[in-house]
Amino acid sequence: LLDADGTLAGTIFEEMTALAGAHDAVNLGQGFPDEDGPAAMLEAARRAIADGANQYAPGRGVPVLREAIAAHQRRFYGLTVDPAEEVIVTTGATEAIAAALLAFAGPGDEVLTVEPFYDSYGALIELTGARHTTVPLREPDFLPDPEELAAAVTDRTRVVLLNNPHNPTGSLFGADVLAPLVEAAARHDAIIVTDEVYEHLTFDGLRHVPVATLPGAAERTLTISSAGKTFSVTGWKVGWLTGPAPLVAAVRTVKQFLTYSSGSPLQGAVALGLGLGDDVYTGLATTLQRKRDLLVDGLRGAGFAVTVPAGTYFVVADATPLLGGDVADGAALCRRLPAAAGVAAIPLTAFCHPGSAAAATASRLIRFAFCKREDVLAEAVRRLTAFG
Ligand code: PMP
Ligand code: GLN
Numbered sequence: 001l002l003d004a005d006g007t008l009a010g011t012i013f014e015e016m017t018a019l020a021g022a023h024d025a026v027n028l029g030q031g032f033p034d035e036d037g038p039a040a041m042l043e044a045a046r047r048a049i050a051d052g053a054n055q056y057a058p059g060r061g062v063p064v065l066r067e068a069i070a071a072h073q074r075r076f077y078g079l080t081v082d083p084a085e086e087v088i089v090t091t092g093a094t095e096a097i098a099a100a101l102l103a104f105a106g107p108g109d110e111v112l113t114v115e116p117f118y119d120s121y122g123a124l125i126e127l128t129g130a131r132h133t134t135v136p137l138r139e140p141d142f143l144p145d146p147e148e149l150a151a152a153v154t155d156r157t158r159v160v161l162l163n164n165p166h167n168p169t170g171s172l173f174g175a176d177v178l179a180p181l182v183e184a185a186a187r188h189d190a191i192i193v194t195d196e197v198y199e200h201l202t203f204d205g206l207r208h209v210p211v212a213t214l215p216g217a218a219e220r221t222l223t224i225s226s227a228g229k230t231f232s233v234t235g236w237k238v239g240w241l242t243g244p245a246p247l248v249a250a251v252r253t254v255k256q257f258l259t260y261s262s263g264s265p266l267q268g269a270v271a272l273g274l275g276l277g278d279d280v281y282t283g284l285a286t287t288l289q290r291k292r293d294l295l296v297d298g299l300r301g302a303g304f305a306v307t308v309p310a311g312t313y314f315v316v317a318d319a320t321p322l323l324g325g326d327v328a329d330g331a332a333l334c335r336r337l338p339a340a341a342g343v344a345a346i347p348l349t350a351f352c353h354p355g356s357a358a359a360a361t362a363s364r365l366i367r368f369a370f371c372k373r374e375d376v377l378a379e380a381v382r383r384l385t386a387f388g
Contacts, residue, residue, distance in 0.1 A: 001123055004354065011119060012350035016334060020344035025337070026372075026380040028295075029344035031167070031313055033371040037231035037273065038280055044269035045236075057264035059256050061089025061240070068271035069240050076199075077210050079218070085245040088252050091262045092237035093197045093226035096251070098124050099258055100193045100222050100241065101159065103250040105130040109158035114144050115358035116351030118167050118195065130158065136358040140307055142169035142316070146177045153184035159191050165198040165208060168351050168367040169316050170309020172202060175209055182217045191247065192221040197229045197239075200281050202311040203289040212243070222247055227270045229313075232284070232371075238262060238270045288313055288370065291377055295370040298381030303388040313371035316348065320364050322388060329363040341387035343380045 003009050016029035036042060060066065066083040073079040081087055090096040097120065105111050107129035113121055115134035125132040135149045153160060160181065164173040185192050194211045202208050212221045226239035241251055273280075292308070295315055299306045304317035319330050327333050330347040338344045348362035370377060 001126060009123075012346055013119075016338070016344045016346055019335070019338040023338040023342065025339075025342045025344045026376060026383065027344045028368040028370070028372065028377075028380055029334070029346045031369040031371060032234045033232040033313075034373055034376060035232060037233045038276060040276070041231055041233070041269050041273040044272045045266055048265035048268050053265045053268065055264065057089070057261045057267055059261045060252055061087065061262065062264065062267040062271075065089055065238075065240075065267040065271040065274075068274040069242060072274045073223075073242060077213050079210070079212055079242075081242045082245065086248055087240060087242050088248055088255060089262050089267060090224075090239040090241060090255060091259050092228065093195060093224050093239040094120055094237075095255065095258060095262075096222075096224040096226075096239050096241040097121070097161070097193065097195060098127075099251045099254040100224070101125060101128050101130075101161070102258075103247075103254045104191050104193075105158045108156075110154070110156045111159045111161055112152055112157050112190075113161045113163075114149070114166070115353065115356060116168055116348055116362055117161075118163055119350055121161055121163075122353070125161075131156075132353070133157070134353065134356065134358065136356075136361070137166075137169060137171065139361065142166065142171040142307065143173065144177060146180045149177065150180035150184040153181070153188050153190055155188050157185075157188055157190045159193055160185055161193045161195070162211060163195040164211070165196075165202060165311030167198065167312050168314050168346065168348055169307070170312045170314050172206055172208065172310040175214060178209060178211050178217075179214055182211065182214050182221075185220060186216050190220070192217065193224065194221060195224045197224070197226045198312040199225055200230050201285060201288055201313060203285065203292060204310065206310050208311065219244055220247075222251065227266075227273060230281070230284070231270070231273045236263070236266050236270070238266050291370045291372070291374060294374060295368060295377050295381065298377065299368065299384070302381060302384040304384075313369055314367050315370060316365050316367055317345075318364055319366050323364065330366045331363070334366055337387075342383045343387075
């Protein structure tokens with residue numbers, strides 16, 4: 001958790017959001033929507049506070065939310081989970097990831113992820129004392145080679161930590177990638193922890209495939225999601241984890257000493273959100289697909305080569321045309337862009353181990369978030385075009 005020069009590391013999101021603020025830049029760095037989620041959900045939270053739901057929730061989460069999470073898994077994926085023993089509510093997906101890693105990984109173990117990986121994974125794996133092994137994603141689609149990924153699971157691998165749909169690249173791993181991985185995890189008795197927070201943000205008619213739906217997976221898979229992305233309430237920090245009862249019990253044991261329980265007035269409101277009609281889920285994906293297309297076209301017009309994302313609200317652009325002189329790579333460019341162009345982005349190296357092969361590939365790549373109003377995206381494109 002120290003930078004190369006020995007100082008305490010801050011997150012790239014904080015750094016870029018602060019830079020965006022200082023220069024009045026359009027913040028396409030940190031991924032958070034600029035419009036609120038379903039009004040009924042917001043109203044339910046307000047009502048819950050007024051009605052006195054202001055003391056500790058049960059450690060495993062309020063029953064109505066655990067039931068709504070189980071119903072969601074059945075409704076969208078045909079998965080059966082017991083709301084009493086196979087569901088736990090967490091303080092964002094972040095706590096679920098932390099508690100799962102702390103429950104199962106320690107010194108002498110390995111935790112396998114793809115690379116680039118979401119930034120908290122690197123720090124959390126380090127906190128467990130386990131070794132972090134990675135398999136690189138391959139351009140142009142940012143998918144792993146299925147055989148290479150499966151072969152990277154060994155007897156030392158305690159946890160395979162997946163993220164699908166994938167932040168930062170927006171790629172979507174299908175059964176061709178996931179099935180061999182599940183088989184390898186079974187052969188080596190590894191647990192799969194799968195971060196599916198962008199499960200409903202997929203485009204072009206493509207559907208998310210939860211790992212837990214694959215043959216042989218459910219018995220060893222902990223599935224994580226969060227209200228933050230699905231309902232555009234990233235500040236609520238309500239997440240959850242589902243899986244087999246003994247594995248969930250181990251995570252619950254860790255969670256009770258991390259936070260004990262999670263915010264009570266928001267839990268009933270998220271339960272209401274999960275029960276809303278299909279139009280709420282598809283409406284968000286449709287809106288985001290239009291925003292994706294707007295930003296992809298705009299970035300191309302501004303001279304970037306762009307990979308069209310299949311999911312999430314992130315798009316990766318190749319910044320090569322803007323590099324040169326003292327702006328040697330994407331990280332240097334992202335530190336300069338807010339002041340020079342009035343737009344903030346995130347360098348892909350922030351999601352890589354320093355010095356890795358994946359970091360070398362990522363050094364010319366930067367990530368833009370498109371979960372913003374269309375006029376905001378248009379303004380960002382205008383500024384980038386003028387800059388380029
Ligand atoms: N995992 C991924 C891949 C994410 O992009 C995020 C983003 N915020 C999180 C986890 C954290 O989710 P939460 O805010 O619910 O903790
Ligand atoms: N998940 C968000 C992103 O990837 C940011 C979350 C954070 O700031 N830690 O941009």
